[in-house]
Amino acid sequence: MAAALRLAAKGCWAAGPRPAVLQGPLVTQWTRAVFTSPSVAALKSQSAEDYWAKNKRLRRPVSPHLTIYKPQITSMLSITHRGTGLALSALVSGLGIGMVVLPGSYPHYLAMIQAMQFGGGIIMGAKFLIALPFMFHLCNGVRHLVWDLGYGFTLRALYKSGYLVVAVSVVLAAIAAAM
Amino acid sequence: MAGLLALRGLSRNCGVASRFGALRLNGLYRVTSRPLLPATCTQALPPSQQLLATSLVRSTAPEIEQAGHDHVLHWTAERILTLVLMGVIPAAFVWPTPSLEYFMALSLTLHSHWGVEAIVVDYIRPSVFGKIIPKLAVGAVYALSIATLGGLCYFIYTDVGIVNAVKLLWKL
Numbered sequence: 001m002a003a004a005l006r007l008a009a010k011g012c013w014a015a016g017p018r019p020a021v022l023q024g025p026l027v028t029q030w031t032r033a034v035f036t037s038p039s040v041a042a043l044k045s046q047s048a049e050d051y052w053a054k055n056k057r058l059r060r061p062v063s064p065h066l067t068i069y070k071p072q073i074t075s076m077l078s079i080t081h082r083g084t085g086l087a088l089s090a091l092v093s094g095l096g097i098g099m100v101v102l103p104g105s106y107p108h109y110l111a112m113i114q115a116m117q118f119g120g121g122i123i124m125g126a127k128f129l130i131a132l133p134f135m136f137h138l139c140n141g142v143r144h145l146v147w148d149l150g151y152g153f154t155l156r157a158l159y160k161s162g163y164l165v166v167a168v169s170v171v172l173a174a175i176a177a178a179m
Numbered sequence: 180m181a182g183l184l185a186l187r188g189l190s191r192n193c194g195v196a197s198r199f200g201a202l203r204l205n206g207l208y209r210v211t212s213r214p215l216l217p218a219t220c221t222q223a224l225p226p227s228q229q230l231l232a233t234s235l236v237r238s239t240a241p242e243i244e245q246a247g248h249d250h251v252l253h254w255t256a257e258r259i260l261t262l263v264l265m266g267v268i269p270a271a272f273v274w275p276t277p278s279l280e281y282f283m284a285l286s287l288t289l290h291s292h293w294g295v296e297a298i299v300v301d302y303i304r305p306s307v308f309g310k311i312i313p314k315l316a317v318g319a320v321y322a323l324s325i326a327t328l329g330g331l332c333y334f335i336y337t338d339v340g341i342v343n344a345v346k347l348l349w350k351l
Contacts, residue, residue: 052306082298089295093291093323093330096326096329099330100329105338138265
C-alpha cells in the first residue's frame with residue numbers, strides 16, 4: 001500500500017515527467033481539470049507530425065471509397081439532404097442578391113415569364129421541381145431532429161423512415177404543385 | 180474540462196443520458212479511444228487519478244483537435260433555429276406582416292449560412308487545398324450570407340417581399 005502510494009507520488013519515471021495536469025494533490029488536479037482544457041499543443045506533442053503529412057510523406061495510396069461503396073438509402077438520402085439544402089440556399093441567395101443586382105422589379109420579371117406563355121403542364125412540372133427539394137429537405141430535416149432526440153437508429157427504423165420521407169416528400173410536392 | 184471531455188466520450192460509447200434524453204444506441208457501435216499516456220504509467224496511479232489520465236484521449240480525426248472550442252452550443256443553436264424556421268415559414272404565409280418577413284429572412288439566411296459553411300468546411304479541407312484556400316472559402320461563405328441577408332431585406336423593403344414573391348410565382 002505504502003509502496004503503491006510512493007509509486008503514485010513519484011509517477012512513472014520511465015515514461016518521462018508527468019504532465020502538469022497530473023501533478024500535485026488531487027484537489028489541485030481536479031480544480032485544474034475543471035478550469036483548463038488540455039491544450040492542442042499538449043495533445044499533439046505525443047506525436048508531432050500531422051496524420052495527412054505523415055501519410056503523404058510515406059506516399060501511401062488512399063483506399064477507394066466513393067467509387068466502390070454500394071449506394072444505399074442511408075447514404076443517398078443523406079447526400080440528397082445536403083444537395084437539396086445547397087440548392088435551396090442557392091435559390092434564396094439568388095433571389096436576394098439577384099433582385100439587388102438586376103435593374104427591374106420582381107413583378108416585371110414575372111411578367112416576362114408569363115409572356116413566354118408556357119403550357120399548364122410545364123408550369124405544373126416546374127412547380128413540382130421547385131417544391132420537391134423543399135419538401136424533401138423539410139421531411140428529412142424532421143427525420144434528423146428525431147435522430148437528435150435519440151430515436152430511430154436501428155437499421156429497420158432507418159430504412160422505414162427513409163422510405164417514408166421520400167414518399168411524403170413526393171406527395172407534399174405534388175399537392176404544392178397542384179395549388 | 181477534461182472531465183467534460185471524458186463524459187462526452189463516454190456518452191458516445193454507452194447509453195448515458197445526454198441533454199436531449201438517453202441515446203438509444205443499443206450497443207450498435209463503439210468509438211475506440213486511445214489513451215495518450217502509456218498504460219504502465221497510469222496503472223501505477225490510484226483509480227481516481229487513472230480516470231483523469233484516461234480522459235486525455237485523442238479523437239480519431241486530427242482535424243477535430245484544431246477546433247479548440249466546444250461545438251455543443253453551436254450544434255444546439257442549429258437545432259433550435261431549425262425548429263424556429265419550421266414555425267416561422269408557415270406563420271409568415273398565414274400572417275404576412277413585415278416583421279415576420281424580416282424574421283423569416285434572418286432565420287432562413289442563418290440556417291442556410293450554417294449549412295453551406297458545414298459543406299465548405301467538410302470538402303474544402305487543408306489536406307487537399309493547402310492552408311490558405313479553406314480559410315478564403317469560409318470567408319466567401321460569410322460574404323455570401325451577408326450579401327443574401329442584405330439582398331433579402333432590400334427585397335422586402337422595396338419590392339413585394341418573400342411571401343408575396345412565392346404567392347405571385349405560384350399564381351402563374
